[in-house]
Structures are given as structure tokens and as C-alpha cells.
Amino acid sequence: MSEFLTSxxxxxxxxxxxxxxxSAQLLKVLTSFLEHREFNAERLVGSGGMPSxxxxxxxxxxxxxxLxxxxxSSTFAIAVILASIVMYDAAGVRNAAGKQAKVINRLVHQMRVEHTLPDIKLKELLGHTPLEVLAGxxxxxxxxxxxxxxx
Known part of the structure; x- marks a missing residue:
């Protein structure tokens, strides 16, 4: 086991x-603090934010x-394809899902005023802007x- 850990x-x-x-997770804490002027421990593990x-x-x-x-090499080619998929997902699919969550949260909030609805809040910070992906x-x-x- 120690040989495995050493390797x-x-x-x-x-x-x-x-x-x-x-490093990116730690930078998210810093950028979140600079933006909101408060420490947010969720930024240490959460998705979304600057940088990706x-x-x-x-x-x-x-x-x-x-390098x-x-x-x-074929291993580099595989890694580039993997990176491309992750970056596309971060800036595309997950970013769109976060925008949809914002709209749904607003609708639920408005409807709760007029109707009895359960108190739900979808996570809005899911994806990344192109700048956050570029910084990552x-x-x-x-x-x-x-x-x-x-x-």
C-alpha cells in the first residue's frame, strides 16, 4: 500500500x-469574498464561480x-477530448441549467405569494461563463x- 501511495x-x-x-477552488473563495464581502465556505466545494x-x-x-x-501522443489526444467535453458542459449545458434554475426560483417565489407552494430553491450556480472557463x-x-x- 505504501508503494502505491508513493507512486x-x-x-x-x-x-x-x-x-x-x-487552486481554482481556493481562488473561488477569494473571488466570492471580493465580490460579496463575506466568506462563503460552500465555494470550497461548490460548482460554478471564478475560475472553473x-x-x-x-x-x-x-x-x-x-508535456x-x-x-x-494518443494519451494527450484522449485528455484533450475529455477537456473539451468538460469545458463545453461547464459553459453550455450547466450554465443553461443554472439560468433555468434562476427563472424557476423567481416563478416559485411569485406563485408562493398567491398560492400555497412548498418552499423549494434550486441551486442556481451550476455552470460557468466563458470567461470563468477561460480562466480555469x-x-x-x-x-x-x-x-x-x-x-
């Missing part, structure tokens, strides 16, 4: 991806794979490059 600790690609994700941690993770994974295995991608590349330089 994980030497896996630059895995460490790069995890570090990019963790999912994007930072998969772009760091792809870029670190390219280690070569940008012409830049962070992912930066982290992977830093791991490559210092290994």
Missing part, C-alpha cells in the same frame, strides 16, 4: 491536475500529459507548466 506522490500529471483543481475548477483540472491533466508524453484553462496550463519546470 501517486511521484505522478506529476496527477499532482498537476489535483493542484490546479485545489473542473476546467482547471482537465486542462492541467491534458497539458501535463502533453510528459508528447503533444502527438489558463490556471490549468500554468500549474502544469510549473510542475514541468520544477520536476
Amino acid at each position: 501517486l506522490g511521484h505522478n506529476i500529471i496527477l499532482l498537476s491536475a489535483f493542484t490546479a483543481w485545489l 475548477s473542473h476546467t482547471a483540472l482537465v486542462v492541467s491533466l491534458a497539458f501535463a500529459t502533453g 510528459q508524453d508528447g503533444f502527438a 484553462a489558463a490556471l490549468g496550463i500554468l500549474v502544469a507548466y510549473a510542475f514541468d519546470i520544477f520536476r
Whole structure:
């Protein structure tokens, strides 16, 4: 078991991806604090926000794979396809679902005034703007490059 954990600790690609994700989550707390002037612990694990941690993770994974295995390798190609799907989902599908949740929450609030409805609130911060995805991608590349330089 210790040999397995040691090998994980030497896996630059895995460490790069995890570090990019963790950095993005910490940056979400900071950007949320700067925007709302209050600490929101949910930002440490929640989806949505600046920058996209999912994007930072998969772009760091792809870029670190390219740096280690070569940008012409099949593993890099697989990682790029995975990153593309995640980024499309973050800025497209999940962003649209978050906008729909906002509208539904407003409708439920308005209808509760006139009718008896259960008190429900859908999570609105699901996806990302293109800028949040771009920032996550830049962070992912930066982290992977830093791991490559210092290994």
C-alpha cells in the first residue's frame, strides 16, 4: 500500500491536475469574498464561480500529459477530448441549467405569494461563463507548466 501511495506522490500529471483543481477552488473563495464581502465556505466545494475548477483540472491533466508524453501522443489526444467535453458542459449545458434554475426560483417565489407552494430553491450556480472557463484553462496550463519546470 505504501508503494502505491508513493507512486501517486511521484505522478506529476496527477499532482498537476489535483493542484490546479485545489487552486481554482481556493481562488473561488477569494473571488466570492471580493465580490460579496463575506466568506462563503460552500465555494470550497461548490460548482460554478471564478475560475472553473473542473476546467482547471482537465486542462492541467491534458497539458501535463502533453508535456510528459508528447503533444502527438494518443494519451494527450484522449485528455484533450475529455477537456473539451468538460469545458463545453461547464459553459453550455450547466450554465443553461443554472439560468433555468434562476427563472424557476423567481416563478416559485411569485406563485408562493398567491398560492400555497412548498418552499423549494434550486441551486442556481451550476455552470460557468466563458470567461470563468477561460480562466480555469489558463490556471490549468500554468500549474502544469510549473510542475514541468520544477520536476
